[in-house]
Amino acid sequence: MYHKVPFKIIVLNIFLVFFPIIVEQYNESSTEFIWFLHLIPIYFAIYYLSLSRALVFSILTILLHFSWEFGESIHTSEIQYHDIQIFISTTVMKILAILATNFLTTQIKQKQHNLEEANQQLQLQTKDLEYFAYNDYLTGLPNRYMLNRHLSTEINQRNEQELAVLSLDLDRFKMVNDTKGHGAGDELLQLVSKLLKQLVRPRDIVSRQGGDEFIILLKGSGKRESKQMGQQILNEFSNPFFLSDEELFITPSIGISLYPRDGAKADSLIKNADKAMYLAKEKGKNNFQFYTSKLDSSLEQKMVLEQALRKVIENKELVLYYQPQIELITDEIIGVEALLRWNHPDMGLISPLEFIPLAEETGLIIPIGKWVIETACKQTKKWHEKGFTSLHTSVNVSVRQFNDPYFVNYIIEVLSKTGLEPKYLTIEITESIMNNTKKSLNIINQLKGIGIKISIDDFGTGYSSLSVLNELPIDYLKIDQSFIKDHETNSNKNALVKAIIQMGQNLNFELVAEGIENEKQINILKNYQCGFGQGYFYSPPLSVNKVERLFQEMHLKTNENIIFRVP
Template sequence: NICREQAEQVAKCIINTVSEPFLLENLELYTTPSIGLSMYPDDGDNKEKLIKNAEAAMYLAKEYGRNNYQFYTKELELAKIQKLRLETELRKALDNAQLMLYYQPKINIKTDEIIGMEALIRWNHPELGIVPPNQFIPLAEETGLIVSIGEWVIRTACRQTKILQNEGHKNLSVAVNISLRQFMQNNLHEVIQSILEETGLSPKYLELEITESMALDVDYTIRALNRIKSLGVSISIDDFGTGYSSLSYLSQLPIDRLKIDQSFVRNLNSRNQAIIKTIIDMAYNMNIEVIAEGVETAEHVKFLREHKCTEAQGYYFSKPLPTYEFDKFLLHRIESV
């Protein structure tokens, strides 16, 4: 005999209480509760169904950043069904050749030359059309499909880059994003080595991008990156400035390039300008290359040039393009330069 408003007040009280900091061996710790609620009889007429639906609502609360509560809704059930459907279809996507790579060029803004490209996956769904990665990569991570998908991305990117090199773009390199699950695979070194041998792409033209959060286990990260680096490939940290980097471990990692996160570039207020300048200065002092993402205006390019950032990518130069369009872009760019 409790109404929705009363349940809401109970949830708020629990969150406020549990969120209070507490001491454990002289350390101040915090917890971030996620609460799911289901109401009898609207959301179920027995405890099993009510608990199941409350659990679904709890996972939604986790997706919304934790430290909140969510009520079960019929829409949530539909979303759950859609997620299961998407997972089933994603498992078939590789076998049915529905995955494809788009490429976004990386530009030397001093010479205006193309110095490389970043491979970005898309899902060409037979009914939904082009599905962007933020709608299926988290699902691939959750289910473990990201390992086989990630291997396909590396192989396809290396093969297509080699084809473009054979067509005359001899020094073109490609950057590929590595997921956390991929990075934790013990055989990643062997997989990359096998792909390079299979496709004939020289290791110096392959760059692997990891995120700052993947480097939290410093000892493992250093060992894994040194093994991969021994192949001759390059390593970059993607979305730099948004994670948990510290100079102490950054100096230990075999990093070739830092990618300034696009959020700093797109909003060039005084604080973000200071962050960008600091990253550029730090990178050059550590003999690390730096590239800016999210470059969309001439103002962005001007600022980066003035502060000695020579590499950039973003919609100012080109949106991500499928292979056949990227080939045309390369030819047009060479003619214009």
């Protein structure tokens, strides 16, 4: 890279070309000194011109000096051959010096240019690092560090004036990643970020904390304003998001903390808003909750429960109970549903409603689910060896477990290890698994190829479409107990139960009614030709020893046409 020649340099160089001649004319200086003066314009030529132009300029400068010397010698009739020798030798040396100097100068300039470019890139990278140190890379929103800075500043400037912190978490976001892919998940997060920024005022802050969690800082807002914002967010989320022209519905759970009531520091306000958000999830998701001090004890208990849950398999605290499934026409036991229980050494039996969601949330459902499948298959094989050869066992599988890439291989491994024939194992899945029909169909077909039966559990509580059900190779459809309860006295429920049974029959599914509580319900279900049922009318979930006694009792008394019921 060569510099653009400024006009003042051109004028200066012209002067310097003739300056040695002027000095020699008026001052008797040595030849070597005069030649040194000629190097000054040559230097400027090297610095400002390209190599070829610098050489031409330098040679012309030297020839100008030589012509002057030669002209002076002719005028005085004194030709100094010694001067000519000096001129020739010094000219060659000067040209070599010019070439060497030009080469070195070019190298230096190139290195300077490279350093300048590297410095510019470093400055840009530094700016990027500074930006992403305080902003989220995916959405461009402020991250947790920037939010903490803003929130701390606001607290210091508020002088006890109110502000609100909203912690928002997307419900079932992991299912979007699992079924649609992480690209779709990222796109959804960007759309959510854009929506939240549109909903708040310019002075408010929307921050992404990581994953699918967002924090909203409402400046100068109290309980009334934050409640309005929470409801507005819920209303907006009732509309679908469009991912590549595909509709997707997702709901938020929102927790709200208020300054100064719920905390005097940024960390405590965010932490308490998170606690309220978890309460919103526990209350069914798609709602908002305010922080209260009572949450501290319940969340502390949840943390204790989580730590204990991580050791349940190692400590052998898990146990399976079995609820009989009855053929309604014959009153015979045809199978059992394996139901998980946690027998904690200090807290006793812990309800699945309490620890299963926690296992789902923490990912512990994968190892726990594997334990359930292996234990149920081992026990069923033992029952077969004891003479209950036609008994089959149903095992519930969570969405997370079902989408595990090693799920099918694990089932094959367990069947091989236990020696249980695949036809005696039924995998129960929920309607929510059908969100990704293509993937679910692939897994179901693999299981069916092995010989395993498939059951849709809690049918009627999800969002299954009839077209999807028609595509799936399902064996059983389990009618949720919410439909069975009081259906004998509630005409609307009764109509729904009848419609579900007729639909299942038309699709060639076997129907299983859950939650049967009285004989009148059984008679109605028989009348609608529902094939199977289970519930407390027949038996609650029982331990292995108790359910074995029930097998024997039901077998004996069924022959006498007497229904056995556990009080």
